[in-house]
Amino acid sequence: MVLGVGGGIAAYKVCELLRRLTESGHHVRVVPTEAALRFVGEPTWAALSGQPVETGVWETVHEVPHVRIGQSADLVFVAPATADLMAKAAAGIADDLLTNTLLTARCPVVFAPAMHTEMWEHPATQANVATLRSRGAIVLDPAVGRLTGVDTGRGRLPEPSELFEAARLALRRGVTEPDLVGRRVVVSAGGTREAIDPVRFLGNHSSGRQGYALARTAAARGADVTLVAANVSLPDPAGVRLVRVSSALELSEAMTVERVGADAVVMSAAVADFRPATSVVSKIKKSGDAPAPIELAENPDILAGLVRSRSEQGMAQTIVGFAAETDDVLANGRAKLARKGCDLLVVNQVGGGRAFGTDDNQATVLAADGAVVDIPTGPKEDLADRVWDLVVERLP
Numbered sequence: 080m081v082l083g084v085g086g087g088i089a090a091y092k093v094c095e096l097l098r099r100l101t102e103s104g105h106h107v108r109v110v111p112t113e114a115a116l117r118f119v120g121e122p123t124w125a126a127l128s129g130q131p132v133e134t135g136v137w138e139t140v141h142e143v144p145h146v147r148i149g150q151s152a153d154l155v156f157v158a159p160a161t162a163d164l165m166a167k168a169a170a171g172i173a174d175d176l177l178t179n180t181l182l183t184a185r186c187p188v189v190f191a192p193a194m195h196t197e198m199w200e201h202p203a204t205q206a207n208v209a210t211l212r213s214r215g216a217i218v219l220d221p222a223v224g225r226l227t228g229v230d231t232g233r234g235r236l237p238e239p240s241e242l243f244e245a246a247r248l249a250l251r252r253g254v255t256e257p258d259l260v261g262r263r264v265v266v267s268a269g270g271t272r273e274a275i276d277p278v279r280f281l282g283n284h285s286s287g288r289q290g291y292a293l294a295r296t297a298a299a300r301g302a303d304v305t306l307v308a309a310n311v312s313l314p315d316p317a318g319v320r321l322v323r324v325s326s327a328l329e330l331s332e333a334m335t336v337e338r339v340g341a342d343a344v345v346m347s348a349a350v351a352d353f354r355p356a357t358s359v360v361s362k363i364k365k366s367g368d369a370p371a372p373i374e375l376a377e378n379p380d381i382l383a384g385l386v387r388s389r390s391e392q393g394m395a396q397t398i399v400g401f402a403a404e405t406d407d408v409l410a411n412g413r414a415k416l417a418r419k420g421c422d423l424l425v426v427n428q429v430g431g432g433r434a435f436g437t438d439d440n441q442a443t444v445l446a447a448d449g450a451v452v453d454i455p456t457g458p459k460e461d462l463a464d465r466v467w468d469l470v471v472e473r474l475p
C-alpha cells in the first residue's frame with residue numbers, strides 16, 4: 080500500500096500508523112509531500128517502512144515511479160490529508176510524486192483529513208471533499224478534540240489505532256465500489272444505564288462492539304456515519320461522528336434528532352425496558368431494615384417509535400433492529416419483527432458466553448419482505464458488512 084503523508088503537524092502520529100501497518104505484514108511505500116518532511120524527516124519514513132522515500136518525480140526516473148507506485152498499489156491511504164492536498168487532488172493537479180500517485184491509482188483511496196476547524200469547515204474544503212467522495216474516494220471526517228495549539232474542535236486526526244482499522248477495512252473490501260457514498264446512516268450501540276441513585280444503575284452486558292463494527296464498516300463503505308453510543312468504552316472509530324448518551328430516555332432523544340434525514344437507522348443498542356420510577360438525588364443508605372423494592376417505570380420502545388414516526392411523517396428510511404434471544408430464537412425473532420415493524424431484524428442467540436463482549440457473532444436476519452439470511456459465526460465486522468449488504472438492497 081501507499082501511505083501518502085501531507086504537510087500537517089499530525090504527520091508525527093502517522094509514524095505510529097506506519098509501524099502498525101508494517102508490523103502486521105503490509106508492504107508500505109511512504110510518499111510524503113515536501114511540506115510533510117518539514118514535520119517528520121525522510122530517514123524516519125525510510126527506516127520505519129524499509130523502502131526508499133521520494134517526494135518528487137525527478138528521482139529514479141527510469142523506474143517511472145510517478146505511474147508505477149499508484150498502479151501497483153492495493154490501497155492509497157493519505158494521512159494527514161491537508162486542505163491543500165485535497166484541493167490539488169480534487170482539481171487533478173499533479174505537481175509532486177503523491178499527487179501523481181493519486182491520479183494513477185485505481186485501488187481504493189482513503190483520505191484522513193486533519194486541519195484547523197475553520198479550514199475544514201471552509202466551503203472550498205467542503206466542496207473538494209464532496210468532489211473526492213463523488214469520485215469514490217473515502218474521506219474520513221476528522222475527529223473532535225485538541226488541535227495543534229490550545230484550541231479544540233473538529234479537525235483532529237483520529238488516533239493511529241483507528242486509522243489502522245480504517246486502512247484494514249478498506250483493504251479488506253478491496254476494489255469494491257464504496258456503495259454507501261452519499262448516504263447518511265445512524266447506528267446506536269452499547270447498553271443503557273438507568274440510574275437508581277447517583278452511584279448505582281440498572282444496566283446490561285452490551286459492550287458496544289457490534290454497533291462499533293457497524294459504524295466502522297459503514298464509514299469504510301463511504302457513508303456519513305453518526306454513532307450514538309450508550310456507555311461504551313471502546314476507542315472512537317475514525318471518520319464517525321460520535322454522540323454519547325447514557326439512559327434510554329437520552330438515547331431516545333438523540334435518535335429522534337439524529338434520524339432526521341438519515342437513509343438508514345440501525346438500533347443495535349441494548350435498551351433497558353424499565354427504569355427506576357423515581358430518580359433519587361442522594362445515595363441510598365443501608366438502614367438495617369429489609370431493602371425497599373425499586374419501583375420501575377417503562378421506557379419508550381425507541382425502535383417501534385422510529386418506525387411509527389417514519390410512517391406518520393412519510394419518511395423514506397430503512398430501519399434495522401437487533402434482537403438478543405436466549406430461547407426459541409427464531410419464533411421470538413419473527414414475533415418481534417412483526418411487533419416492531421422494522422425492515423430488518425438481526426436476531427442472535429445470547430447467553431452461555433455468546434455475543435456479549437466477544438469478537439465473533441452469528442445471526443439470522445429476518446426481513447419484513449420475507450427474506451431470511453443466516454450469517455455464520457465470524458468477526459462482528461463480517462456480520463456488519465452482511466447487514467449493510469441487506470440494507471443497501473433496501474435503501475429508499
Ligand code: CTP
Pocket residue numbers: 327346347348349350351352378379380381382383399400401402403419
Ligand atoms: N429497543 C428499543 N427500545 C426499547 C427496547 C428495545 O429501541 N425500549 C430496540 C433494541 O435496540 C433492539 C430491538 O428493540 O433493536 C429489540 O430489543 P429487545 O430488547 O430484544 O426487544 P424488547 O422489545 O425489549 O423485547 P423483550 O421482551 O425480548 O425484551
